[in-house]
Amino acid sequence: MADIIRINDSSWRIEDGFVRFFLLEGSDTALLVDTGATCPEARQIAETLTDKQIAVLNTHSDPDHVSGNGAFRFFMMHYEDEPYYRLQGGQGMMMPLRDGDVLDLGGRSLQVIHIPGHTPGSVALLDEAAGVLISGDSVQSDNIFMFGPRRDINEFIRSLERLKGLKDKFSVVWPSHGAFPAEPDLIDKLIEGAQQIVDGKVTGTQAEHRDTPVLFYKFPYAGFFCDVK
C-alpha cells in the first residue's frame, strides 16, 4: 500500500516501497509524474487528492515508474523511451515529449529537460518558479542503474553537467529514489563518481541483478550498478 505525503499546498509524493511518484496540481489541471512500481491504483490515489483532470507523464520507462499507466488513455514520455515501454507491454497512446517542452498546469509551468544516460529518453522537470527539479532516477542517493544496452554512463555525465549548469534555477531536487528531498550539490557528486568509474579510478565489487552479473560502485552519496567490462 502506497503512502501519501503532502509536500506543499499543491504537491504530493506517493511512496510506493522503494520508489516514489508525484502529483502536482495547478489551477487548471493536475499532473501525475510516474505511476509507481506496484501501483495499478495510482490514478485512484491521485483522484482522492485533486478534483482537477489528471494527466500522466513518465520520467522514463523503467518498470518501477509505469505500473499505473494502464488506467490512462494517454501518457507523456520522451519518444526515445517508447520502444522499451512497448517491449514491456506498456499500454496507451503516447504524447511524445521533447527537450524544452513547457507544460502549463495553470499558474504552474514545468519545463522538460531531456537527460539521456540512465535511459535514452529520461527527462527531468524544472519548476523554476518553485525552485524544484524533479529528477527521476538520474539524480538520487540510492543505487543508479547504469548497466545493460539502453544505458550510457558518458551520456549520463553530459546530462548531469547540463543540470549542473541550471543550478541557479532550483534549490531542491525531488528524486524518484533515496532520500527526499535531495540537495542540488548531489549532481556534482554524481558527476564526480561517474567520471571516476569511466576513468577506471575506482574498483567495483561483483554483484548480480536478476541473474545479470554487474559491477557495484558504492560512494558515500549514492551507488552505481554498471556493466562488467
Ligand SMILES: [Zn+2]
Ligand atoms: Zn527507478
